[in-house]
Amino acid sequence: MLSDVVCVRCPRSCLIRVAVEEGSVKSVEGYGCRLGFEYAVEEVTNPKRTVCSTVRVVGGRYPRLPVRTSEPVPKSKIREVVEALRGVTVKAPVRRGEVIVRNVAGTGADVVAEMDVEPEAA
Amino acid sequence: MIEVGKDVVVVGGGPSGLAAAVRLAELGYSAAVVESGDELGGILIQCIHDGFGTKLFGKALSGPEFASSFIERLGELGVEAWTRTHVVRVRLEGGSWVLTAVSPRGVLRFKSRAVVYATGCRERTPFEIRVGGTRPAGVYTAGLVQRLVNLYGVLPGRRVLIVGGGDVGMIVARHLHLEGVEELLVVFPEPWFAGLPRNVQQCILDFGIPFRPRTIVKEIVGKERVEGAVLVRVDEKWQPIKGTEEFYPCDAVVFSVGLVPNASQLEELGAEIDPRTRGPVVNEYFETSLRGVFAVGNLLTPFDYVDDAVETAFIAAEGVSKHLSGEARRDKPIPLRPGPNVRLLVPHRVEWASGRDVTLFLRPSVERENPRISVRSSGGELYHTRRRYARPSLMERVELPRGLVESSPEGVVVDVE
Known part of the structure; x- marks a missing residue:
């Protein structure tokens, strides 16, 4: 079976054709880089996305802290990941890469901070 | 009034401005970044989705992550960054650029021999x-x-x-x-x-x-x-x-x-504006028609990749270096013109006597499969490169050997065929 996949890893949006026979990938054509190759194989076997959202942060410049999953999670889990972040509150200071929620929604991925938040003088 | 003297002042603390300042500092020049917002990082701070940096770092970073790497590097290099500082006037005085800015600390006067504008876009x-x-x-x-x-x-x-x-x-x-x-x-x-x-x-x-x-x-x-x-x-x-x-x-x-380059200050200064991009006309080092004033990033035209925007800043930093060391320019610039299937093209001309190959960015006006991007002079085709597809939503980047351009002093036309 042939599947056409639009790569979402970067703006080039490569159109990648993946041939699958008896559940295993036979060929991958049209990818522009290693990230695209990996994405296309995953998209036809177990589609995943990196989820980016925000959590509440107290004591920083802004009331929200941007966060992301440390790795792509199954597409079917996106909604659960976002729901799991509702009600989460952290306190400044926060360091980029700091784990905010471990093993979010049972995906094995952590939710990590995307940026530093310095405490602001009230 | 606070006086600040630098080799270069960078106006705008988004990714392109940060990249220009980082590269200039690495080349040994003193630089200051002037940012009107509360913080460095520009639009990337609110772009919390991932996909930034695939060309530059081989990773799909989020906007804040991409910006942080440059902000941290700027700190390591000890480059001064003035946030909440708004440039209100720019003048050429005795061969130096003088930028008057207002900030919570009062009125500032920046004096430098070169200026890099990195003011990005505004929304329509x-x-x-x-x-x-x-x-x-x-x-x-x-x-x-x-x-x-x-x-x-x-x-x-x-x-x-x-x-x-x-x-x-x-x-x-x-x-x-x-x-x-x-x-x-x-x-x-x-x-x-x-x-x-x-x-x-x-x-x-x-x-x-x-x-x-x-x-x-x-x-x-x-x-x-x-x-x-x-x-x-x-x-x-x-x-x-x-x-x-x-x-x-x-x-x-x-x-x-849509997005429109924030070029009004450059326009007031008398910089030539390209009606297609609504950004400044620039040479191969992204220098505007005003000597010593450079324009980088989305101020040229909105890029698809922040990586490409940042590359224009790196190239401009080399141009600043050429300007400050008084390197020779050509007597007559060589125009680079968009062909009928090209909506916009930067840079617009080759002006320096020598230097790096010419990095072109163009946006096709048509959709094509297996197109050639060709560069022609009056004597015929000088160069071509193939793509799997071309579409208006995708900016193309072409590295054009400098020698080919220099062999066509009357100019070249870049097109998608």
Whole structure:
């Protein structure tokens, strides 16, 4: 079976054709880089996305802290990941890469901070 | 008044300005970054989605992550960054550029031998696309909504109409969907989304967000607050089709209808402006028509990749170095012109006597499979490179050997065939 996949890893949006026979990938054509190759194989076997959202942060410049999953999670889990972040509150200071929620929604991925938040003088 | 003397002043602390300052400091020049906002990082701070840095770092970073790497490097190099500092006047005095700026610390006078402008883009407004009706609360631009949602956790409404099928509109649609907006509709006049296919997939199709091609907003309805919008279908020429008007109830309308370079200060200074890009005309080191004044990043034209925007900053830093060391320029610049299938092309000319190969960025005006990007002079084709496809949503980058351009002093034409 042939599947056409639009790569979402970067703006080039490569159109990648993946041939699958008896559940295993036979060929991958049209990818522009290693990230695209990996994405296309995953998209036809177990589609995943990196989820980016925000959590509440107290004591920083802004009331929200941007966060992301440390790795792509199954597409079917996106909604659960976002729901799991509702009600989460952290306190400044926060360091980029700091784990905010471990093993979010049972995906094995952590939710990590995307940026530093310095405490602001009230 | 605070006096600051530097080799170079960089106006704008977004990714391109930061990249220019970092590279200049690495080359041994003293630089200062002047940023009118509260913090460094520019638009990337609110772009919390991933996909930045694939060219530069081989990783799909989020906007804040990408910005942080440059902000940290700037700190390591000890470059001065002035936030909440707004440049109000620029003058050439005795061979030096003098920038007057206002800041919470008072009035500043920056004096330098070169200036790098990295002021990015602004969003086009509903007024620029002639939307009729009333002017109630609840009408936003997409960038503002992105800021409200991602930094402040505020949703613009419960039922939201998004106008425009470009990348920013699609990305905002996904954020709103995930963050709990109950009903969304995206409308655009084109037959299909104008943005990148990756965003159609991961922002719209992944979540089944409804959309209507060939549809525009005729008018906004509501007295105090948006109550809805009148949608109308359009033909191939984007002309409304009579009798297809329909009232769509909603409490917010978000416009994502394009970006325009923030070039007004450069224009006032007398820099030549390209009517296609609405940004400054530049040479191969991204120097404007004003000697020693450079323009980088989205101020040239909105790029698809921040990586490409940053590359223009790196190249401009080399140009600043050439300017400061008084390297020779050509007697007559060589023009680089867009062909019929090219909507816009930067840079616009080759002006220096020697240097690196010429990095071109062009946006096709047509969609083609297996196209050639060709460079021709009056004597015929000088160079070509192949692509698997070309489309208006995708900016092309071409590295043109300098020798080929120099062999055509009357100029070259770049086209997609």
